[in-house]
Amino acid sequence: MTGQPLNVLFLCTGNSARSIMAESLLTVWGGAAFHAYSAGSHPKGEVHPLTLRTLEEAGLPVSGLRSKSWDEFAVPGAPVMDFVFTVCDDAAGEICPIWPGQPITAHWGVPDPAAVTGSDMERAAAFQRALRMLETRIKLFTALPVAKLERASLARQVREIGRIGPHSSEGTAA
16 A cells, blocks of 8 residues: 555445445544545435534534535546445445456445434434444554555454454354
């Protein structure tokens, strides 16, 4: 990897909650080492209001966040991605565009907070859980010695980060 900031694209289907949160979090935790982006395969066209509220309450940036198509990042002149992470199971199962530059990819699935029904408090709690899960993963990602790792090792480590969460012990031997 170069000394230039690394471009990271977070993908979700609607690009209204989880991928937007990840973009905001990496903007903070990645500092000058990373440029964060987000997009969706079928963008909603607007950021979910609880996403914005959750980010604002956590003191995270919301300026410039918008729901957009992943097509914006698959055209000539678009930033070349170093990493592409899917944060929802639906997007992980879709056929993605061909990303120039052969980015390292991983699936970092997070339960969809926008799908939670119930009281305002239950819905807000779902957004908080998603934010905390993404924050943990992004802090681990930004702590990796990216410039010192071989590509295969780096790819393995970013995939492992995606296994951290409420379901991380499922399917593993004790």
